[in-house]
Each structure stands twice: as structure tokens, then as C-alpha cells.
Amino acid sequence: MxxxxxxxxxxxxxxxxxxxxxxxxxxxxxxxxxxxxxxxxxxxxxxxxxxxxxxxxxxxxxxxxxxxxxxxxxxxxxxxxxxxxxxxxxxxxxxxxxxxxxxxxxxxxxxxxxxxxxxxxxxxxHEFTGFGLVDAAGAPVWHELNTRDFARAIDFYTQVFGWKPVVLSDTDDFRYSTIGAEGTMVAGVFDAADHLPDSTPSHWQLYLGVKDVHAATVTVTELGGTVIREPWTAEFGTFSLVTDPTGALFVLGSVDEQANADENAVEPDADLPIG
The missing domain is CATH 3.10.180.10 (2,3-Dihydroxybiphenyl 1,2-Dioxygenase, domain 1)
Structure with a gap:
């Protein structure tokens, strides 16, 4: 782990x-x-x-x-x-x-x-530095800013937090940059201006790891949560968008499916970022 x-x-x-x-x-x-x-x-x-x-x-x-x-x-x-x-x-x-x-x-x-x-x-x-476990089942695996003003967001976080964004894609259909120390990726910024519903503002999105996204998605509904988007597979794994019983949004992300995801990878559609 x-x-x-x-x-x-x-x-x-x-x-x-x-x-x-x-x-x-x-x-x-x-x-x-x-x-x-x-x-x-x-x-x-x-x-x-x-x-x-x-x-x-x-x-x-x-x-x-x-x-x-x-x-x-x-x-x-x-x-x-x-x-x-x-x-x-x-x-x-x-x-x-x-x-x-x-x-x-x-x-x-x-x-x-x-x-x-x-x-x-x-x-x-001071005494508490934060996460003790990451990139594992039951732990955070990704953090993502879905923003309505991509250029302004990149400028702000670069200026205030010293980010050095790496461009993953830069097209009108899919604009995405990542941040992290050299050789690592820890978070992403998605140009969501043309993809978010009118009522949804810019927001940060938390991805939590599970071994089986399909099974965990079923469990979400059994526990009173809601599935906003059924599992989909993209270049970096399998994901589903869900809420807890009171409406807090998060993403389930696979941690042990990379090989399968690579074999079956599809281009992400424009509805949601890839994770």
C-alpha cells in the first residue's frame, strides 16, 4: 500500500x-x-x-x-x-x-x-500532515478541479500555490492538465465550461479507490446513496460518479484494474473528466 x-x-x-x-x-x-x-x-x-x-x-x-x-x-x-x-x-x-x-x-x-x-x-x-495512505483501495486516488474558466484557474493556482501544470490534452473538446512533482501526478484540472450543467458551479472532485468499481457502485445504492453515472472505463481505469445518502458527490476509482483498462480503453466522452 x-x-x-x-x-x-x-x-x-x-x-x-x-x-x-x-x-x-x-x-x-x-x-x-x-x-x-x-x-x-x-x-x-x-x-x-x-x-x-x-x-x-x-x-x-x-x-x-x-x-x-x-x-x-x-x-x-x-x-x-x-x-x-x-x-x-x-x-x-x-x-x-x-x-x-x-x-x-x-x-x-x-x-x-x-x-x-x-x-x-x-x-x-503542525502536528498533523494529512493523508497517511493514498493510491489504494479505501484511500484517495485522485483530486480534480472541474472549472468553468480553465485559463484563470491555471493562472490562479500557479501564482498562489506554485503549480507547474503538465498538459495532458489541449483541444476544444478535451482540455486537461495535471500537477505533481516530476514523475508523479496527484491532481488534475479539467476544462468543464462546455460540459457542466448550467446549475453546477466549478468544483473540486474527490476520487476514492476501490478494487471493484462495479461492485462498489451496487453497494452505494444498497447503502442509500445515488449513482449519478454508471461505471465507465477510460485510459486510467474504471470509474463511477456517485453521492452518499445526503447528496455529497464523489467518484469511485479502480486501483487494481489498470491492465484491463489499458486493454479496453475508450476515449472519454465529454460529459465528465477521465479521472
């Missing part, structure tokens, strides 16, 4: 769910992925940390009772100075949804909305 013992600045380092129904979400995700949970207690707002094989893979917190925000997953990018990053992001056109705040002794966080309308978290690690 790929263990993550460090998270590089500017790259995804954590993801958590804000949910209107903690008990229901806990049951859904623990049964779907085999996760166990650690409860933080009142000191950290009863925040829940999901673990796989004893390694931290994601978190979960409760929506405020009067919140009108939809339940959703948030990706966090690692930074060395949360306050300086927020200042740079604001100057580059971002909206600050949550100003920098200390989370006990474990780190400092903030929530931004990038200039294209996608919320993104930032995390300055």
Missing part, C-alpha cells in the same frame, strides 16, 4: 466531508470502504477521522444546524504559511470563505473560493 509520510506544498494533503447527518454518513462510508473511525471529542468539534488499516485517509465534520450549504467533500492543499497563502489568494481574486484559524496544535487551516467559483481548503501542518 502506498503510505504517505509527507505532503508537498501546493499538493492535496487532506479531504473532509461536511455532512448534515453524521451517524448516517459514518455508517455509509465505513460499510462502503471498510473504514474505521476516530472521534476527536468536543475539543475539535466532534470531528471524525476515517482510517484504513490504521492510516488516516479522510475526515468528517457536522454542518451547522442552520446551514444552507449542500453536504460536500473539500480537498485541502498543503501550504507552509496559511496566512500568507490567504493574502496571496485574495490578491489573486479568490474569496475567503473561512479566515485562517488554528485547529488545536495540529495545524492551521482556511477555506477559499478560487476565482472560478470552486471552494478549496488550505492546510498548514
Amino acid at each position: 502506498p503510505i504517505s509520510d509527507a505532503n508537498r506544498a501546493g499538493e492535496p494533503c487532506w479531504a473532509d466531508l461536511m455532512t448534515s447527518d453524521l451517524p448516517r454518513a459514518r455508517e455509509f462510508y465505513t460499510r462502503l470502504f471498510g473504514w474505521t473511525t476516530q472521534e476527536s471529542g468536543p475539543e475539535y468539534g466532534d470531528y471524525v477521522t476515517f482510517q484504513m488499516g490504521g492510516e488516516d485517509v479522510a475526515g468528517m465534520g457536522a454542518q451547522e444546524p442552520d446551514s444552507t450549504l449542500p453536504d460536500a467533500w473539500t480537498t485541502y492543499l498543503a501550504v507552509t504559511d496559511a496566512d500568507a497563502t490567504v493574502a496571496a489568494a485574495r490578491a489573486a481574486g479568490a474569496e475567503v470563505l473561512a479566515e485562517p484559524m488554528d485547529v488545536g496544535a495540529i495545524g492551521r487551516m482556511a477555506i477559499l473560493m478560487d476565482p472560478t467559483g470552486a471552494p478549496i481548503g488550505i492546510w498548514e501542518a
Whole structure:
């Protein structure tokens, strides 16, 4: 299993769910992925940390009772100075949804909305660096920005987070860049301007790994979730787009199907990114 013992600045380092129904979400995700949970207690707002094989893979917190925000997953990018990053992001056109705040002794966080309308978290690690396990069943395998303004998004994240995007495709039908240290890919940016429904804003999308996407997709419905798009196969594996029982969107992604995916690869259609 790929263990993550460090998270590089500017790259995804954590993801958590804000949910209107903690008990229901806990049951859904623990049964779907085999996760166990650690409860933080009142000191950290009863925040829940999901673990796989004893390694931290994601978190979960409760929506405020009067919140009108939809339940959703948030990706966090690692930074060395949360306050300086927020200042740079604001100057580059971002909206600050949550100003920098200390989370006990474990780190400092903030929530931004990038200039294209996608919320993104930032995390300055102190005692807690983030993911303990990645690229495995039951762990995050990809993070993806679906943006309505591709050029502005690339410019913003390059300027504020020091990204060095690598172009995967640059056509009007399919425009996609990846980020990551040399020889690695950890996240992608998809030009979704012509593909998202009118009511869907720019957003970051979390991919969670499973060994069998088809079986896991069936389990999602059995546990009260919804299948938005049935499994499809693309160059990088097999995927399905689903929600949990309260509507939080995420993608199931294969971790052991690469050989089959390569043999049966098809061009992705324009409805959704390839992952």
C-alpha cells in the first residue's frame, strides 16, 4: 500500500466531508470502504477521522444546524504559511470563505473560493500532515478541479500555490492538465465550461479507490446513496460518479484494474473528466 509520510506544498494533503447527518454518513462510508473511525471529542468539534488499516485517509465534520450549504467533500492543499497563502489568494481574486484559524496544535487551516467559483481548503501542518495512505483501495486516488474558466484557474493556482501544470490534452473538446512533482501526478484540472450543467458551479472532485468499481457502485445504492453515472472505463481505469445518502458527490476509482483498462480503453466522452 502506498503510505504517505509527507505532503508537498501546493499538493492535496487532506479531504473532509461536511455532512448534515453524521451517524448516517459514518455508517455509509465505513460499510462502503471498510473504514474505521476516530472521534476527536468536543475539543475539535466532534470531528471524525476515517482510517484504513490504521492510516488516516479522510475526515468528517457536522454542518451547522442552520446551514444552507449542500453536504460536500473539500480537498485541502498543503501550504507552509496559511496566512500568507490567504493574502496571496485574495490578491489573486479568490474569496475567503473561512479566515485562517488554528485547529488545536495540529495545524492551521482556511477555506477559499478560487476565482472560478470552486471552494478549496488550505492546510498548514503542525502536528498533523494529512493523508497517511493514498493510491489504494479505501484511500484517495485522485483530486480534480472541474472549472468553468480553465485559463484563470491555471493562472490562479500557479501564482498562489506554485503549480507547474503538465498538459495532458489541449483541444476544444478535451482540455486537461495535471500537477505533481516530476514523475508523479496527484491532481488534475479539467476544462468543464462546455460540459457542466448550467446549475453546477466549478468544483473540486474527490476520487476514492476501490478494487471493484462495479461492485462498489451496487453497494452505494444498497447503502442509500445515488449513482449519478454508471461505471465507465477510460485510459486510467474504471470509474463511477456517485453521492452518499445526503447528496455529497464523489467518484469511485479502480486501483487494481489498470491492465484491463489499458486493454479496453475508450476515449472519454465529454460529459465528465477521465479521472
